[in-house]
Amino acid sequence: MTISTVVELPEVLDSALTKYLEDHPAWDRERLWQAMASLFLLQNGEKDPKVNSAYLDSLFGYQP
Numbered sequence: 833m834t835i836s837t838v839v840e841l842p843e844v845l846d847s848a849l850t851k852y853l854e855d856h857p858a859w860d861r862e863r864l865w866q867a868m869a870s871l872f873l874l875q876n877g878e879k880d881p882k883v884n885s886a887y888l889d890s891l892f893g894y895q896p
Contacts, residue, residue, distance in 0.1 A: 849864065858893060863890050864890075866887075866889075866890040867887060867890040870883050870890065
């Protein structure tokens with residue numbers, strides 16, 4: 833299942849993300865957010881293997 837979220841970012845972060853995506857065409861906003869959120873959770877103690885899988889899938893571009 834996939835859900836949508838709305839996030840307000842400081843302009844400096846939005847600009848950096850936009851530039852990153854322009855420089856790395858294999859990535860899109862959804863893939864980038866999935867990688868960032870899952871890595872944050874893993875680094876902060878989340879143990880669910882599905883979170884690890886979501887991180888690796890986003891990192892290597894796998895889309896089920």
